[in-house]
Amino acid sequence: MTTLLSARGLRASYGAAQVLFDVSLDVGAGEVVTLLGRNGMGRSTTVKCVFGLLRPGGGEIHVGGQRCDGWTSHRIARLGLGLVPEGRQIFPNLTVQENLTATARRASSPSSQAEPWGLKRIYELFPRLEERRSNLGNQLSGGEQQMLAIGRALMTNPRVLVLDEATEGLSPLVRGEIWKALANLRRDGLAMVVIDKNIRALLELADRHYVLEKGRVVWSGSSRDLRASPETVGRYLGV
Numbered sequence: 735m736t737t738l739l740s741a742r743g744l745r746a747s748y749g750a751a752q753v754l755f756d757v758s759l760d761v762g763a764g765e766v767v768t769l770l771g772r773n774g775m776g777r778s779t780t781v782k783c784v785f786g787l788l789r790p791g792g793g794e795i796h797v798g799g800q801r802c803d804g805w806t807s808h809r810i811a812r813l814g815l816g817l818v819p820e821g822r823q824i825f826p827n828l829t830v831q832e833n834l835t836a837t838a839r840r841a842s843s844p845s846s847q848a849e850p851w852g853l854k855r856i857y858e859l860f861p862r863l864e865e866r867r868s869n870l871g872n873q874l875s876g877g878e879q880q881m882l883a884i885g886r887a888l889m890t891n892p893r894v895l896v897l898d899e900a901t902e903g904l905s906p907l908v909r910g911e912i913w914k915a916l917a918n919l920r921r922d923g924l925a926m927v928v929i930d931k932n933i934r935a936l937l938e939l940a941d942r943h944y945v946l947e948k949g950r951v952v953w954s955g956s957s958r959d960l961r962a963s964p965e966t967v968g969r970y971l972g973v
């Protein structure tokens with residue numbers, strides 16, 4: 735399997751406070767992996783390092799075989815990483831359609847995926863966004879904003895889509911819609927890194943999992959391994 739994203743021995747700090755000590759992970763073509771852990775264990779910080787939003791203090795990051803730690807976030811994204819950030823961060827004063835097209839990009843390299851992402855395909859995935867296409871970002875419900883954040887990231891035609899808490903604060907009904915959309919993306923062969931609190935949904939969706947504890951990967955394995963390891967779930971995830 736081709737490795738699309740790999741991190742080796744990532745370290746990171748905020749000022750004097752080191753929060754990542756040793757994070758390594760791999761994402762292969764078509765694979766869905768998760769970053770698990772309780773609050774504050776370093777999941778979003780790992781994402782920030784991968785995307786160049788925080789400069790790692792050590793370790794290596796490769797995207798599509800290209801070493802890119804220390805690069806600007808813009809340059810890293812162009813290697814084929816799409817981010818659905820914590821807190822959605824859609825543009826409040828742009829319409830839905832403008833949000834989708836503002837940062838759209840053609841695929842960085844020919845991919846095995848059938849069809850490139852464009853408005854038509856986004857609206858097929860999330861019909862609600864088409865209904866709301868002329869509304870401003872700040873007129874949307876939380877669920878619609880989340881769909882928009884996912885759509886906007888897909889419009890960059892990423893090889894790996896990274897979602898940081900994409901179902902946070904949504905009603906069970908809307909969460910279900912998001913999980914269904916992610917399952918569709920998986921079926922289309924899109925590689926993803928998913929951060930979420932809903933372990934049950936992640937066990938269904940994902941191939942493999944990395945558990946973070948105080949800035950270190952303390953466990954990794956398949957969904958089958960994790961199902962068979964209730965002590966891991968209890969000890970590190972507190973559920």
Ligand SMILES: Nc1ncnc2c1ncn2[C@@H]1O[C@H](COP(=O)(O)OP(=O)(O)OP(=O)(O)O)[C@@H](O)[C@H]1O
Nearest residue numbers: 748751753771772773774775776777778779780820
């Ligand atoms: N901008 C920041 N400045 C200083 N410390 C930070 C900052 N962001 C996060 N931290 C600290 O870094 C550690 C890791 O935070 P991180 O955001 O990576 O956690 P997380 O696993 O994403 O959890 P959650 O999203 O539930 O908070 C925590 O101790 C957090 O308080």
Ligand SMILES: [Mg+2]
Nearest residue numbers: 777778779820
């Ligand atoms: Mg976080």
